[in-house]
Amino acid sequence: MTAEIDKLTKILKESNNIVFFGGAGMSTESGIPDFRSSNGLFNEKLNVTFTPEQLVSHSFYIRYPEEFFNFYKAKLIYPNAKPNAGHIALAKLEEMGKLKAIVTQNIDGFHQAAGNKTVFELHGSVLRNYCTKCHAFYDEKFILQSKGVPTCTKCGGNVKPDVVLYEEGLDDNVIRGAVNAIANADTLIIGGTSLVVYPAAGLIDYFSGKNLVLINKSSTSADNKADLVIHDSIGKVLSEAINKIS
Structure with missing residues (x-):
């Protein structure tokens, strides 16, 4: 060495x-941890287990936004890490x-x-998030504190992370x-x-x-x-x- x-x-x-x-x-x-090491997520409504890659895909974000943000907040944002x-x-x-x-x-x-x-x-970066309608900026704390799908306080649009999804x-x-x-x-x-x-x-x-x-x-x-x-x-x-x- x-x-x-x-x-x-x-x-x-x-x-x-x-x-x-x-x-x-x-x-x-x-x-x-590398998010791909996650066991994925079982969706009771659909009776399907999704892979980590599926959970951070564009199509999953569009079809199941609430489940997307549950996984995203739990597995991709680590506010105490340095x-x-x-x-x-x-x-x-x-x-x-x-x-x-x-x-x-x-x-x-x-x-x-x-x-x-x-x-x-x-x-991209978890530290940047933007409203899909008016493009207002939000930090990662806003995402973590949001319940369900984060929505813009200015226009009510959905707030999307500035992260490149599958x-x-x-x-x-x-x-x-x-x-x-x-x-x-x-x-x-x-x-x-x-x-x-x-x-x-x-x-x-x-x-x-x-x-x-x-x-x-x-x-x-x-x-x-x-x-x-x-x-x-x-x-x-x-x-x-x-x-x-x-």
């Missing part, structure tokens, strides 16, 4: 345009001028809470920014993702820089392409390496 940390430290020292691409494993160390050592280390790396962007599949806003400024949120497309501006950042990076660090969620996982194909680093507890489809693979806690690995160059 020491040799791997030393190699990562050397890569970080020699890099001037680093991009971090992160997934659910980045948030699990803050105590947020950024972990990995988030803090990446904010430090940006302060040094080395990390230019973060591309994240997570929706918790922890990278910004830790201090990162350039963050492309591929799947069956919905990613935001074009976010995609363009992420692709541009990855394409121009000299080092791409992929962390806490199994690279199975598309189209997000396909963005790493735009990388043509010098160093591809993969930090994940389990193996991924990109392990054989990486210059450095570390199967360990992402928070521990990042904080150890970044502390060595600060």
Whole structure:
């Protein structure tokens, strides 16, 4: 492990345009479970058990809004969770001028809470919610405190989370920014993702820089392409390496 940390430290020292691409494993160390590990939800009215993916799909949101929000509030918003050592280390790396962007599949806003400024949120954020009629903004506290389907206090319209649901497309501006950042990076660090969620996982194909680093507890489809693979806690690995160059 020491040799791997030393190699990562050397890569970080020699890099001037680093991009971090992160997934659910980045948030699990803050105590947020991957929602896909949920057992789903049994709907008594329909006598059907829905999978987690179905429960956060656009069609489920439209057809069963109350059940959608029950699952969403229970499994996707964690108001007491905080950024972990990995988030803090990446904010430090940006302060040094080395990390230019973060591309994240997570929706918790922890990278910004830790201090990162350039963050492309591929799947949106639970911290932002908008009325579908008048577009008034609401925070996550409003959603948590709502009973049933959250409704706008100004016009009575439904309030929808600014989260990309299954069956919905990613935001074009976010995609363009992420692709541009990855394409121009000299080092791409992929962390806490199994690279199975598309189209997000396909963005790493735009990388043509010098160093591809993969930090994940389990193996991924990109392990054989990486210059450095570390199967360990992402928070521990990042904080150890970044502390060595600060």
